[in-house]
Amino acid sequence: MKERPRTQDFDWTLLAIVGAISTIGLLEIYSSTHASGMAGMQWKQSMWIGIGIIGMFLISRIDYHTLLDQAPVLYVFGIVSLLVVLVMGLSRLGAKRWIPLFGGFDLQVSEIMKLIIIIVLARYLSEVHTDRLTLQDLAKIALITLVPVGLILKQPDLGTAMVLVPVAVVGAFLAGIEWKHAAIGLLALAIMIPIAWGMRNHLKPYQQQRIQTFLHPEEDQRGAGYQILQSEIAVGSGGFWGKGFGKGSQNQLGFVPVRYSDFILASLAEEQGFIGICVVLLLYLGLILRLVDNAQKAKDKAGMYVVMGVTAIVGFHVLVNSAMVIGFMPVTGIPLPLMSYGGSAISFVFLSLGLVMNVRMRRFVN
């Protein structure tokens, strides 16, 4: 039994996987942008990773029990921040998602909300004393989750809003959802989808278009369907071995949309082939399994819920992003964790990893 948590107790295997994925991401960002006017993006991304690592250490120092103690405060803070964004946030491309910070940086509040929902749900679920969730519990979980989901949808940001849901779903599953409740939930979902389809005319035009595009990509050659098609062409033309580093025509000539960010996996698939994709997806699988392993070894349920909240979000990102790149899912603007270029997304991943380390290094502490 150790007296106090030590940095040596970080999960270095997990961090090695994170380092490998981040490095591949940096190389692909370099490959995608070096010959364009955006050259040098990999340095900016490195800086974000550095900041993220510092944040990871800082957040690992604060005992997660302390964080969970403050869950109601954090939740209120998160909701208010989302309201502030809606009222006075920065508008870009028709969406209000950012609050201007000092030094020209803008904060994407919904990324913070991801961390908050992990902590709030971990707190709530660890207060459930049995290993059976009542309908009342489920309703509360749904309420806690759907309030921020609704606010983020209003921005509008369908992708980030969706990302909060798996935290609740995985949490409810681990807390002991009854099979009949789960079945009813799935049934409700099955009924909701056609109803939602009937209501699609109430969606924002960009959402309608994305759904339309997903269903009929060939109809809109230069629009969003064009993006999916170009992504598929990039992936498919890469073949088994890939075209080589910096040699993907779809990537280098700009046919792949946002090739350094949301579609970075398409760039990688084109240049490194199926082999490269295998390496990357297996690294992500290793990451997820390692996270689950940390959850299994957590000292208490609270720690487990925190780690599994992180796992749910990271896993959902990887799944939805990869599926989009190969045309299995519509374009939702969900980045690939650790690889896609972007400060907010990188910061979120490292801060959430800080939560994981936080739980891990306290597993032997009394």
Added chain:
Amino acid sequence: LAPWTVSDQKIPQGRLALVSYAAVFFVVLLLVGFWKLEVVQSDHFADLAEKNQVRSIPIIAPRGAMLDREGRVLVDSYPSFSILLLRDNAKQDPKSLELIEEGLGIDKSDLEGQLEAARFEPKFEPIIIKPAASEADIAFVESHRADLPMLDLMMVQRRRYPHGQMLASAIGYVGEVSQPDIDKYPDRFRPGDIVGKAGLEREYDQQIEGTDGMRRVVVNSVGKVMRTLDDVEAIPGKPIQLTIDEDLQEVAEADFDKDGGKAGGLIAMDARTGEVLAMVSRPTFDPNDFAVRIPPKEWAALNSDPQTPLLNRAIQAQLAPGSVFKVVEAVAMLESKAIPANFTAYCPGSATFYGHLYHCDHAHGEIDLHRAIVASCDVYFYNVGKMLGIDRIGQYATGLGLGQRTGIDLPGEEPGLIPSEAWDERVYHHKWYPGDTISVAIGQGPITATPVQLARMIAAVANGGTLIAPHLLKDETDLKTGSFPISDDTVQQVTDALWGVVNEPEGTTSGTVKLQNVDFAGKTGTAQTESFALQAKLGKHVKENGWFIGIAPRRNPEIVVAALVQGAGWGSSVAPIVRDVVKAYYDKKEGHFQPPPPPQTAGAPAVPPSAAVVAPSSDLVASVGTGAQHP
């Protein structure tokens, strides 16, 4: 320890393991998805990627030049630049349109109209805002590369006709290939190709068109050319040498342009080979107008002009030959021996046949064949015609090549018409009026011929019956000559009479076109365009068409020239044109040719000089057809 952590702390290991299995399941699912695209369908997508980035740009081959018989350039091609407006740049500053308006002199509302019209075309296809850029325009684009990046230059090969209207009717013009032609030869033509539309440009299109090259370039997602993969150079079209003699051509053209201009046509040929030395048609057009892109309004005007400037009268004007036809009559009379060679008639100035009165210009009195040709006595030939009958006349006319195409190497030649009793019954379903024979005997009535036919006919009579093959391509080998043997005696009698027309006091040219030291002979013709009855009804006198067909020397001639002037009045006024061409021919032969003074007519077309085109630095070459740009 926080109070809410004291409850049951058993971690649900089983459910966590299920989450792990789910993760493995989803990763395998994704890998299957990637496998399907990257391995199963990789050929299909590799193909699509290739199509995305490689674009083939045709390099237009310049058309071959046309040279005269001495190698002087009559038609050539030059590289010219069209100014393009690129539309893949999303931001179109309204200020830049103003700059363009100012710099290139294109109306801003025109530009906006063009942009609006092209709104639904793919963005990477530029629009042509100025098809033929001047030197100043090119300089403007080059110097504004930085602030007007949406402007670019496209090189095109354009046809140049340095002499403007000269020989235009024979040369023809070029234009965009028509849809029926593309459908007919899908391998040869692409939309937007420039092809020969008329005249020699059309006739020898395949020889002079050359082979377009192809440049394969890599383009990025907005269609910008990044680099060139390979280049297949265009093979320029071969030049063709014509039989035309530019000097003779200029002489003939100048004569037609004199005194405010005449309508009509002329053909001068080497009477031994059929080589066309000069060919004129008036009114005509300037083929340079077609070389860029003829505005629809101008095209409609040319097409609907009652003066038919697009008609090549030398081969397409089917008109009554008038007294020129008396040459055929004379040959028929002498060769058929149906009438004795010394037949004489009495001409009191008119004669009555089948109850109708037929006129003659003069009262020639007692007249024989020689004088009847020299003075062009109608009464003599009314009698000859009546005795020969329409079918015998037709037999000789046809034998001498009338009523059928000469086969000259130009599109659209007309056959003319030689009537017969059978023709009359077939077309008009009634018996031949014998009175029409009397008219036909002097080249009036239902008989028409073209200048080229009459030139060949006279040449055949003078050389003993060889029908030469008129042609404009110098090294044409496949010449279809004809033969209609005529006895020496007949040749001598007829050609002596033709010499008399020019040189005897009684000749219809009144001795005005005699040439010193040249054995010049010929025949005038004057043909009414309407019947006397119709003229009487209209109450006005429509001027007759004048003909003159000249040869030199009178037997086995070297040169034959046929000229037609519409509304000229008497044929004798046409003779000086023919004389000038024949004189020029002999002057050249003897080495003291003087070119005619340059035409006084102002408004000669401004033709771009060949060396005056600045080469642009742009790499973009002919990436769009002009097809989509038509209003």
